[in-house]
Structures are given as structure tokens and as C-alpha cells.
Amino acid sequence: MYRIQTLNNISPLGLDRFPRNLYEVASELSRPDAVMVRSADMHGLDLDDTIKAIGRAGAGVNNIPVDRMSERGVPVFNAPGANANAVKELVLAGLFLAARNIVQAWDYVQKLDDSEPGLKKKVEAGKKQFKGVELPGRTIGVVGLGAIGVKVANTARDLGMNVLGYDPGITVSNAWRLHAGVEQALSVDELLSRSDFVSIHVPLVEATENLIDAKRLRLMRQQAVLLNFSRAEIVDEAAVLEALDADKLSSYVCDFPTMASKNHPKVVSLPHLGASTDEAEDNCAVMVADQIRDYLEVGNVRNSVNFPETIMPPTDGAHRICIVNANVPNMVGQISSTLARHELNIADLINKSRNQIAYTLVDVDTEADEAVLEEIRGIEGVLSVRYLNAVSERSS
Numbered sequence: 001m002y003r004i005q006t007l008n009n010i011s012p013l014g015l016d017r018f019p020r021n022l023y024e025v026a027s028e029l030s031r032p033d034a035v036m037v038r039s040a041d042m043h044g045l046d047l048d049d050t051i052k053a054i055g056r057a058g059a060g061v062n063n064i065p066v067d068r069m070s071e072r073g074v075p076v077f078n079a080p081g082a083n084a085n086a087v088k089e090l091v092l093a094g095l096f097l098a099a100r101n102i103v104q105a106w107d108y109v110q111k112l113d114d115s116e117p118g119l120k121k122k123v124e125a126g127k128k129q130f131k132g133v134e135l136p137g138r139t140i141g142v143v144g145l146g147a148i149g150v151k152v153a154n155t156a157r158d159l160g161m162n163v164l165g166y167d168p169g170i171t172v173s174n175a176w177r178l179h180a181g182v183e184q185a186l187s188v189d190e191l192l193s194r195s196d197f198v199s200i201h202v203p204l205v206e207a208t209e210n211l212i213d214a215k216r217l218r219l220m221r222q223q224a225v226l227l228n229f230s231r232a233e234i235v236d237e238a239a240v241l242e243a244l245d246a247d248k249l250s251s252y253v254c255d256f257p258t259m260a261s262k263n264h265p266k267v268v269s270l271p272h273l274g275a276s277t278d279e280a281e282d283n284c285a286v287m288v289a290d291q292i293r294d295y296l297e298v299g300n301v302r303n304s305v306n307f308p309e310t311i312m313p314p315t316d317g318a319h320r321i322c323i324v325n326a327n328v329p330n331m332v333g334q335i336s337s338t339l340a341r342h343e344l345n346i347a348d349l350i351n352k353s354r355n356q357i358a359y360t361l362v363d364v365d366t367e368a369d370e371a372v373l374e375e376i377r378g379i380e381g382v383l384s385v386r387y388l389n390a391v392s393e394r395s396s
């Protein structure tokens with residue numbers, strides 16, 4: 001039996017992908033083979049050495065100690081694009097909320113306590129405070145053109161906006177998906193200085209922490225709107241509050257409330273709702289559960305953030321050895337000569353690498369015993385070894 005521990009509420013549609021004759025799935029469970037998580041912070045956790053895989057049912061992995069897992073030879077999976085539409089829709093909602101001052105206007109109405117004739121008068125007298133702007137012809141800058149950024153940029157174009165995009169690491173497939181009318185900005189600074197609205201869609205990593213700081217905020221247009229549905233730490237919030245107070249920014253719309261910002265009259269903060277739709281939760285959980293099963297049962301790696309994509313269909317009647325090792329020369333040579341010494345014939349082999357990690361799948365014709373596996377574990381640079389007896393394509 002494989003054991004899956006859940007650290008957050010995961011959609012039942014995803015958890016149902018684990019057949020209960022093969023899997024035990026629970027939140028309270030010792031010695032798990034894999035962990036499924038959403039936003040729970042795993043950095044401080046004492047992670048069991050039985051863990052062979054971590055699945056993030058979502059996009060961002062900044063809550064997971066990815067480097068620590070790489071050192072242990074453990075892949076971390078996520079669900080690229082599975083919640084992108086949900087986030088795009090909330091960003092658009094944020095865009096409209098800010099453009100028309102809807103939250104502030106609604107609050108104004110909620111607080112009117114006059115009787116009917118007085119109410120009507122105050123409605124008409126008060127509305128001028130909430131005059132907004134229309135979107136066609138205005139410019140939005142999208143920082144990060146990944147799964148979410150591309151969708152935001154394309155929809156903004158469809159709304160008649162001028163769109164500037166900045167992403168030095170854009171993938172070829174995302175470049176193909178991008179509306180031809182999206183203009184490339186050559187730097188974050190250029191994008192900020194030319195945009196009426198700016199929406200951030202980058203992961204939180206060292207290089208993006210405080211990406212939008214006081215200096216960059218000064219480059220922004222007067223009365224610009226900043227939308228942050230990525231992560232709180234990408235924006236220097238104290239500097240944003242100063243820019244709002246100085247009337248430099250007209251509004252900050254984000255998914256990350258703090259005590260300092262949540263009651264500010266020009267801040268609209270939502271309780272990290274970007275991916276909280278039925279569809280996104282199902283998509284993420286199903287995608288990640290399937291990837292974990294593929295890794296545990298077949299050794300294949302799809303959509304990992306620290307491992308190379310590695311897919312090798314199982315050879316009929318073969319037994320599979322899955323080896324994670326440091327990406328240094330002569331590892332495959334040492335592995336295959338160890339197998340040869342134990343008279344194991346290789347039926348198929350794949351070796352892939354990514355940064356410091358290399359991953360090898362070897363199908364052998366006859367069963368491998370513990371002695372050969374121990375010998376492979378003993379090769380300097382080998383991080384983990386798993387053996388899948390009579391490996392076969394996983395059942396759906």
C-alpha cells in the first residue's frame with residue numbers, strides 16, 4: 001500500500017484518483033510515501049524520510065523546501081496552468097473593481113442610513129467621488145507571461161486595452177499563445193513607466209522578492225493601479241502604502257491581506273482567493289494526483305519543478321530501477337557496469353538531467369535483488385534508488 005498524506009483540503013476528485021486497494025489517503029498519517037499540499041507552509045516541518053514525492057495542487061511552490069527535497073532526491077510536482085483561468089478571472093474582477101471604484105462605492109452605499117428620499121439625494125450627491133475610467137485605450141503592463149500572465153494579457157487585448165508584456169524567460173509555447181497585439185517591454189522599468197494598470201504574475205523566488213519596490217513605484221504613472229495576485233513578498237507593501245497615500249497610485253488590488261493594508265481605503269485585498277473555484281481545485285488535484293501515481297508506480301516524472309521530465313513506457317515483463325543522482329560524469333557508466341556485474345541485462349534505459357539533478361530509469365529483464373540495489377546506492381553521488389518489480393503502465 002502507498003500512503004498519501006494531505007496537508008490541506010484537496011479536491012475529492014483528485015483524491016479519488018488514488019485507488020483505495022493500492023493507496024491509503026489521510027491527513028493524519030505516519031510514514032507517508034507522498035504528500036499532497038496547497039498553501040500549507042512546509043519549510044518548518046520535520047519531513048519523514050519515507051517521502052518519495054511532494055505534489056503541490058496549484059502553481060506556486062514557495063511554501064515547499066524544494067532545495068532540501070532535491071538534496072534528498074525527492075521530486076516536487078505542481079499543476080502548471082491548472083488554476084490559470086480562475087486567477088485570470090479574479091484579476092479581471094480586480095481590474096474592474098479598481099477602474100470603477102466599486103468597493104469604495106459599495107461601502108459608501110452600505111453606510112447610508114437615511115430614509116428613502118434622503119438616500120436618493122445622497123446617492124446622487126455622492127457618486128461623483130467614485131467616477132472611474134474605461135479600459136479600452138488604456139495600457140496594462142503584465143509582468144510574467146506564464147500560464148496566468150498570458151491569459152490576462154490576451155483578455156485585456158480583447159477588452160480593447162493596449163498591452164505591454166515583460167518576461168525574459170517566456171516559453172515558446174506561451175509565446176505562441178500570446179495575442180499578436182501584445183507589445184514586448186524590454187524591462188520592468190519600461191513597463192511600469194508606460195502602464196496605467198500593472199498586473200504581476202511571477203513566482204516568488206529570490207530574484208522576484210520586492211520586485212516592485214519604492215524606486216520602481218516612482219517610475220509608475222500618476223494614479224496607476226497595481227494588481228498583485230502572485231505573492232505578497234513580490235511587492236514592498238510599505239512602499240505601496242506610501243505611494244497610495246501620496247496619490248501616486250490610485251489603487252492596490254491584491255490577494256494577500258495584511259494588518260497594515262487591509263483597511264486602507266485604496267486597498268482591495270481578498271483572502272488568497274485566486275485559485276479557489278470548483279474547477280481550479282479539481283483540475284489541480286487531478287493533475288497532481290496522476291503525476292504522483294505515475295512517479296510512485298512507474299517512475300515517470302511529469303511537471304516537476306526540480307526534476308527533469310522523464311517518461312519511459314515500461315518494457316513488457318521488465319523490472320524497473322529508478323535512480324536519482326548528482327548530475328556529474330560517469331554515473332550511467334557506473335550504474336550499467338554494476339548491473340552487468342550482477343548479470344542483469346538492460347532492456348531499456350533513459351537518463352535525463354536538470355541543474356544539479358540527474359534521473360535514470362533502467363528496465364532490466366530479470367529481477368534485481370537487494371544486493372545490487374545496495375551497490376547502486378553506494379555509488380558516490382546517488383541520492384535515492386527505488387525498485388519497481390514487474391513494472392507496468394499504471395491502471396487509470
Ligand SMILES: NC(=O)c1ccc[n+]([C@@H]2O[C@H](COP(=O)([O-])OP(=O)(O)OC[C@H]3O[C@@H](n4cnc5c(N)ncnc54)[C@H](O)[C@@H]3O)[C@@H](O)[C@H]2O)c1
Pocket residue numbers: 058059060061080081083084087143144145146147148149166167168169170171201202203204207208229230231255272273274275276
Ligand atoms: N492568487 C492565487 O491564488 C494564485 C494562484 C495561482 C498562482 N499564483 C501565483 O502566480 C504565480 C504565477 O503562476 P503561473 O501559473 O502563471 O506560473 P508560470 O510558471 O506559468 O509563469 C510564471 C512566469 O513568470 C516568468 N518570470 C519569472 N521571473 C520573472 C521576472 N523576474 N520578470 C518577468 N517574468 C518572470 C517566468 O518566465 C514564467 O513565464 C505563481 O508562482 C504563484 O505564486 C497565485
Ligand SMILES: O=C(O)[C@H](O)COP(=O)(O)O
Pocket residue numbers: 038039057058059060061083272274275276
Ligand atoms: O500558487 C497557487 O496555485 C495559488 O497560490 C493557490 O493557492 P491555494 O491552492 O492555497 O488556493
